[in-house]
Amino acid sequence: xxxxxxxxxxxxxxxxxxxxWIVKCAPEKxxxxxLRNSYRPGHWIxxxxxxxxxxGDNGVKEDEMKRTMTTIPFTAGMIDLLGFIGKNKELFDCIxxxxxxxxxxDWILKAAGYHKVFDEVFTNPAAFxxxxxxxxxxxxxxxxxxxxxxxCKRKVLKEFLDKQLERGISxxxxxxxxxxxxxxxxxxxxxxxDIAMPxxxxxxxxxxxxxxxxxxxxxxxxxxxxSATDIMSYLKLILKE
Numbered sequence: 060x061x062x063x064x065x066x067x068x069x070x071x072x073x074x075x076x077x078x079x080w081i082v083k084c085a086p087e088k089x090x091x092x093x094l095r096n097s098y099r100p101g102h103w104i105x106x107x108x109x110x111x112x113x114x115g116d117n118g119v120k121e122d123e124m125k126r127t128m129t130t131i132p133f134t135a136g137m138i139d140l141l142g143f144i145g146k147n148k149e150l151f152d153c154i155x156x157x158x159x160x161x162x163x164x165d166w167i168l169k170a171a172g173y174h175k176v177f178d179e180v181f182t183n184p185a186a187f188x189x190x191x192x193x194x195x196x197x198x199x200x201x202x203x204x205x206x207x208x209x210x211c212k213r214k215v216l217k218e219f220l221d222k223q224l225e226r227g228i229s230x231x232x233x234x235x236x237x238x239x240x241x242x243x244x245x246x247x248x249x250x251x252x253d254i255a256m257p258x259x260x261x262x263x264x265x266x267x268x269x270x271x272x273x274x275x276x277x278x279x280x281x282x283x284x285x286s287a288t289d290i291m292s293y294l295k296l297i298l299k300e
Contacts, residue, residue: 062150062297063223063230065216065245067237068157068164068182071258072141074134077163078107084119084127103158104183104197104209115192124193128163129170136287141173143291150298152230153177154219156212158241160185160195181215205244212245232297235279236290238263249279256293259285 069076082090089095094113098106114124144151155177157164162185168174185195197209206212216233223229233253235246238261246255246267255277257263264283270276284290 060150060231061152061228062294063220063233064144064151064153064294065233065235065237066153066155066157066177067239067242068155068159070134070238070261071236072134072137072155073167074132077128077131077159077167078103078110080131081110081114081124081127081163084114084124086117101207103207104195107160107195111193111195115190120191121187121193125166128166131167133171134287136289136291138171138173140287140291140294141176143294145173145176147294147298148176151294152223152228155180155182156215156245157182158207158210158239159183162186162193179219181219183209203244206241210241212241213248216245216248234294236284240266243267246277246279249277251278251280253279254293255279255281256284256290257281259283 066072069078082088090110090113094109097109144153153176155164157180160183161180164180164182165174168177181198183195183198185193188194199210199214201211201214203211203214220230220233231252233249234256235242235249235253236256237246238258240262242257242263243266246257246263249255255267257267267277267281282289282293
């Protein structure tokens with residue numbers, strides 16, 4: 060018996076959007092209007108590239124960015140949940156699939172001491188250039204019309220499960236924990252024994268309930284959470300079974 064826990068990062072593990080939290084490093088803690096209005100839907104990574112150039116041009120260095128990012132708050136109950144998963148790693152494989160980036164997630168998890176809870180992190184690769192600017196790239200290319208150009212979470216999940224099967228690992232249940240519109244695509248891929256856990260009041264919950272109203276509900280079970288304590292209660296329940 061083994062369970063796969065799939066976590067989104069922003070507004071799921073942490074209670075903010077890590078990409079907008081970094082703006083606290085900018086002069087006056089805000090971006091110029093022209094830059095802020097330059098985002099085009101589906102092209103977030105290009106937009107963040109421009110934000111990082113602006114920060115670099117304004118002399119914001121790596122250590123200041125790191126200090127700022129490690130003050131981001133975790134979602135209520137999340138520290139306890141990650142501790143619980145860490146104590147039960149023989150039963151839980153745990154991955155992150157996120158539209159954030161490798162540098163931010165690494166900083167935040169390591170500072171809190173929870174990076175070892177996660178077996179793999181799938182997110183946009185980022186690194187500091189020789190001139191000290193943070194650069195970020197698309198995670199992969201895909202052909203999914205539902206998802207932003209840089210990341211289809213369904214493709215990531217499917218490839219991970221296929222790879223695990225090749226290694227002889229299959230899961231009793233996949234538990235998908237997220238909040239955003241880009242979490243709907245992988246949730247629609249889940250099977251009837253799996254469970255989607257959308258965060259209450261966020262886009263994923265609204266989209267999942269709209270599908271049910273349209274009489275085309277998702278195949279998996281759905282359990283809404285408002286704090287990570289709800290997720291922990293569910294995990295304790297399945298371990299008892």
